[in-house]
Amino acid sequence: MRGAPKENPFLRHGTEVKALGVDSKSVRGAAGARDGEVKVFSVSTLKNLRNLQAHRTDVSGLAFTSDDSKLVTASWDGECKVFDMTSFERIRTLAKQKHRIRALCIAPDDSRVFLGLHNGVVLSIDPESPKDRVELSGHTDVVTSLAVDPSCTHLASGGWDRRLIVWSLESGKKVLDESLLAGLSSLAWAPKGLCLYSADHSGALTSWDFDK
Secondary structure (H helix, E strand, O other): OOOOOOOOOOOOOOOOEEEEEEOOOOOEEEEEEOOOEEEEEEOOOOOEEEEEEOOOOOEEEEEEOOOOOEEEEEEOOOEEEEEEOOOOOEEEEEEEOOOOEEEEEEOOOOOOEEEEEOOOEEEEEEOOEEEEEEEEEOOOOOEEEEEEOOOOOEEEEEEOOOEEEEEEOOOOOEEEEEEOOOOEEEEEEOOOOOEEEEEEOOOOEEEEEOOO
């Protein structure tokens, strides 16, 4: 006779969890909450490894670098920071501005960090030289989702303005600009980058064939 099933382990924040990230080896994860705290945890046990008081308010984005050595955080407080995952110390601040950061993603080769702002602007930042930044202006409302394709040639952005935009990262120009029925909530590229998936507030999931 089998024994009673074990309870699933869980990790608890004191406030609403707003963002999650997992490293490439699925060893460590990070959870960011409404109070600005980030908990770094073991993926296998959900044991809390370190608490980082990273921001003053809502954590809106978390992403590990490709070698898992750093964690990038973004918040409604308008700041984007980089933390070392050995010392758990802040290495640098990539952005500090007045508009809320609502979305975050990193290029697969770690060459750029992208931030979606509350005012509709997308910021492209060199994580090693934060003064090297480019503004991509195309949305007219909150940018809610960002995704870079596996080849690091295109960035997709979606927002409350119901627009899906795909940008060339070489030229900074739009290669696709489509209007949907509702504001976008999430974007993801297929592994080979030949298809882009979008989800929106109407409940629709749409696939976009992408001929490079």
